[in-house]
Amino acid sequence: MPAAMTDHPGAGGLPGLYVHIPFCLRKCGYCGFFSVTDRECFPEFLTALGREAALHGPGWGRFDSLHIGGGTPSLLPADDLVRLLDDLRTCFTIDPAAEITVEVNPGDVDPQYLRTLRSAGVNRLTIGCQSFDDAVLAFLGRRHTARQALAAVEAARGAGFANIGLDLIFGIPGQSADHWRQTLAGACSLGPDHLSCYQLTIEAGTPFARRHNSGEIALPDDETQADLFLATSRTLADKGFLQYEVSNFARSRGTESRHNSKYWRHTPYLGLGPAAHSFDGRRRWWNVRSVEGYIAELRAGRLPAAESELLTADQLRTEALFLGMRTSEGVNLGEFRRRFGQDLRGEKADLIARLAKEGLVELRDGCLRPTRAGMAVSDSLALL
Numbered sequence: 001m002p003a004a005m006t007d008h009p010g011a012g013g014l015p016g017l018y019v020h021i022p023f024c025l026r027k028c029g030y031c032g033f034f035s036v037t038d039r040e041c042f043p044e045f046l047t048a049l050g051r052e053a054a055l056h057g058p059g060w061g062r063f064d065s066l067h068i069g070g071g072t073p074s075l076l077p078a079d080d081l082v083r084l085l086d087d088l089r090t091c092f093t094i095d096p097a098a099e100i101t102v103e104v105n106p107g108d109v110d111p112q113y114l115r116t117l118r119s120a121g122v123n124r125l126t127i128g129c130q131s132f133d134d135a136v137l138a139f140l141g142r143r144h145t146a147r148q149a150l151a152a153v154e155a156a157r158g159a160g161f162a163n164i165g166l167d168l169i170f171g172i173p174g175q176s177a178d179h180w181r182q183t184l185a186g187a188c189s190l191g192p193d194h195l196s197c198y199q200l201t202i203e204a205g206t207p208f209a210r211r212h213n214s215g216e217i218a219l220p221d222d223e224t225q226a227d228l229f230l231a232t233s234r235t236l237a238d239k240g241f242l243q244y245e246v247s248n249f250a251r252s253r254g255t256e257s258r259h260n261s262k263y264w265r266h267t268p269y270l271g272l273g274p275a276a277h278s279f280d281g282r283r284r285w286w287n288v289r290s291v292e293g294y295i296a297e298l299r300a301g302r303l304p305a306a307e308s309e310l311l312t313a314d315q316l317r318t319e320a321l322f323l324g325m326r327t328s329e330g331v332n333l334g335e336f337r338r339r340f341g342q343d344l345r346g347e348k349a350d351l352i353a354r355l356a357k358e359g360l361v362e363l364r365d366g367c368l369r370p371t372r373a374g375m376a377v378s379d380s381l382a383l384l
């Protein structure tokens, strides 16, 4: 049984289950996630995934979220995804009211595909739209068009999905705040229940990193990035969205991503698949970053963990601050004191007062929270 289920010092709540599907038709130029384009080993991969689930067994107790991400899960035929869900339900206890999310690429899905997922119990989709400008999509190396993104959202509603999230990217070279506002307006016109707005970053080892290093592309400067961030925050607030994390916006409390919230709250999660990470409240471990290596380990009857680290109390404390100050909930000072024995309000009174005066944090209902301006610099707030 994982330590998480006995005496973990992390936040409470049921654990989450993540499954990484490490295949893409082709790699997007900016992407640093682990995925491969050779899909010949699909069947062996699915068998390995089933073995990994069986090896972990029921020790994790009940999961109330399941997130199938990637890579591109929607490259799997719908019947394979249904079988995968069946396997997971056989190996684990998944709460009947669990949030079950599948990430889909707009280029892959049609109404029948989505109806099959919905019938299998998938109740949330995240659709990787990224932009509604075909020139931007081509620049990013995406393989779908804006029209396909619109059709995917329509098909998802038609299939009965009541919880649809759209992923968007901002900070494209040369992008103005007006262009980005148009993207946001286009997204909002589709009536999403959730929006994730990620700033384009340059990930080491990607084609974008090479182009960036050679001077071929340049990201917007810090001032423009700050403008784009604030444009996101203000535009979506005006449209009625809650910014519950730096990059994440929900139509209502009920459509916040339950699964992602576990990462920010230090709630345990189990990750299956190559390169997937897990956390049991104290220990974090991650699987081998190779599809062949993953399959080989499981064929030999071994769990495919590559490495693990036991987090010290100080590391957990720093992470709790870092993660908490990225969320609108902030850091609950009483809870923080209970977990880490540190009275932030007393020990950091001067610093908190200064940050409050600068309009970056506020103390409310026993929580230290970032303001909108504070969220824009949330990484530096973790230095408290």
Ligand code: SF4
Binding pocket: 023, 024, 026, 027, 028, 031, 032, 033, 035, 070, 071, 072, 105
């Ligand atoms: S961004 Fe998504 S679709 Fe593109 S390569 Fe990365 S995982 Fe695959």
